[in-house]
Every structure is written in C-alpha cells, then in structure tokens.
Amino acid sequence: MSNRPPIGQRLKEFEEREVERILGACTRCGKCYEVCPMAQYSKAPSSDSKAVVGGVLAVLRGEAGTPEALGWIGVCTRSGVCVPACPENVNPKMMMRLARMTALGGRGQPAQLPVKEDPDYFDRVRAFAKLQLTDDELKEWT
C-alpha cells in the first residue's frame, strides 16, 4: 500500500499552497490588469487596477469578489502577458486560473460566476471520433 495521499488531495493541497503563495507575494500594484488584453471585454471594466486585483485576491481567500474582479476573472483566456509584467513573480496567470476555479465553485466555495459547461462536450468528441476514425482506430487509439 502506498502512503501517498489520494490524488484529489494532492491537487487540493497544491492549489492551497499556490493560493497562499500568491496572497503572500502580491502587492496589488495592478500591473497585471493594466497589461491584460482581455480586460476591455470585462462586463465591469475598471480604471482602478489595484482595486480589481484586490477583488481577485478576495475571491482567492474565499470571500465575495467585486463585480470588477469577477468581470475580469470571467474573461481571462490565459494570454499570459501578465506574467512578465508582474514585478513580484506572482505568476498572475496562475492567480487568475485559481480565481476562476474558485469563482466557479470548483474548489468547494459557493459559485460566484455562472458555470457554462456544454452538456454535449464529451459526447461531441466521441461523435467526431466515430465520424473521422475507423472502427479499429477507435478501439486502439481512444
């Protein structure tokens, strides 16, 4: 028997460590928001970048996010231009991914953003596999 914790536990612990690191390192300077090419598409764009980042950190702490923070979290598509812009090596791309997981309720907290999962997502993958691969390829490759 392995003494290793269940894998779900390892992911949870990894994410908790990352959240703790980010909360400790971020100085709320707002540079990540200022350089983000997606901020313009937020439902609640803001000129106060420091406040938006503060709202993202609140989400990571399990608190309610501001509309501006949730608006930004909702449009993050992992451009990653925030990473070199950060003077504290926070890795804002990871910060935003964890905030997104948290805001969607994926890490156990109440959801603050609507979950828009496509119910046909995996069945559509299976369908295209059947349309594109032979029966033997389906059996051996998938």
Next chain:
Amino acid sequence: MSEPVTFWYGCNVLRHGDIIHACLDILHALGYEPSPVGGVDYCCGTVKDANQTAAAGMATRTVGKLNQRGAPVVVWCPSCHSHMHEFMGRTNEQRFDMTYLVELLHAKRDQLRPLLVHDMPMRVFLHQHVGFNDLVPVNRMVPELLGLIPGVEVLEATYTAPGYMCASFAPLPKALEDIHNNTVHAAKAGGADAVVTIFHQCYRELVGLDAAGAIPVYNYIHLLARSMGLPYRDEYKEWKRAGEGAGELIGAERIAKVGVQFYERAVLPELKKRPNLR
C-alpha cells in the same frame, strides 16, 4: 530502428482525422514509431475548472495511462500540454518525458526539409496568439517550419490575438468576433492567399472564414502534409463548407453511428455556424 513515442493528440482534434493521420505519417517519416492515444479517456481535465474533484480524477487517470505506456510523449494539443505543465505533472507522478510536436518538428527540421518536395506557391498569414509561447515559442517556430516548404512565403505577423487559442473564446462572442475580423483584415492587408493556424482549436473556429468565402484557411500540418505528398482529405472543411448539406457528404452510415438526433442537435449546428464579419 524507429524510436517508439506516444502521440497524445488530445480530444477535440478528433474533428480532424486528417491532421491526426498526417502527424503520424510525419512522425514515421522522421524515424519515430508513434502510438496514438486521445479522446475522452485520455482527457487532461483542463475543461473542468468548475469541478476540481473531476479534474483531479481525470488527470490522475491520464497520467497513469501515459506512465504505463513507457515511452516519451509527443503532445499535439496546447491545452493538454499547458495543463500537464501547470497542474497534472505537479500533482501526479509523471514518469515520461514530454515534447510538444512543434518543438520536435523544429528540432528535426534538417530531416524534415528534404521530405517537403511539392511546391506550394502561397503567401500565408500566420494566425497567432500571445499565450502559450512561454511554454513553447510556437509563434517563432511555426513560421520557420512553414518556410521550409518550397513556394511558401510567410507574411509579417501584423496581428496577434489575445488568449492562447480560439476555442476558449466561445463564451466571449464579441472577443471572438474581433479575432475573426482582425485576422481577416490583417491577412488581406498583407496580401495573403491564406490564413494558417497553429492549433486545431483555432482551425475549428477560423475555418468558418473559409466556409464564408472570406479567405482560405489551413492548419500548418495541412501544408506540411501536402508538400510531403500525404493524401489526406480535410473532411471537416468539406462539411463546414457544405453547412446544412454536410449530412450528404458524411453519409447515412456514419451519421447512424452517432445517431441522427445527436447529429442534428449537437454536430450540425457547429458545421452551419459562420463568423460575424464586419
């Protein structure tokens, strides 16, 4: 002696069997023995941000299966590659080396060059995103690969889209519309004959531009394969161009495999979808 590798192609590229088959032939031609795996049973779990318990289970299953195969892994999908770097490989015992396909092809470009024998006279505009390049500098490497093809001229990249690939913009229609329009305008302003995508997730979205008659669209693998003389048909593009009439091309026998109702509800709307061009 061929080197065994696992070719982990991902999930959604299963729309493009021609891309998967061409990648396998290219890997064979470069001296590898690729064993392809993908689909739902090999999903990385990156789509499960709203359910980290499910994401963890999927990641653990997939890393375990790739471990069992005992060969280096060549990755096609940028989402799988990113997720392995950022989450899966940091929370599971990853016992395999991993390379992104573009990196491998770029490293083997001296072997690839003599295989590209057919002229492809074409001025192409590369559709690129700002993201993912921190992991693999695809915006530099793919133009260098395309430049190996006789006749291909890669135009200056005058537009770089946000994000790392187009499919993640599905819930953000205004942003996706901007990407479509900016891509077409930049390509036409440069005198491009075609737009070329790096990722299948972008190809799936941008091939709608081709279907709408705006500009021809290819994935970079399509051009490498054509220059090598590989014969695969891009059926997804044919179906997309046919739109409502795609069923006639697919045929009743194949549609029956997925079910007529599912085809009409979940497949056909994607094939009929067209971009909003301004």
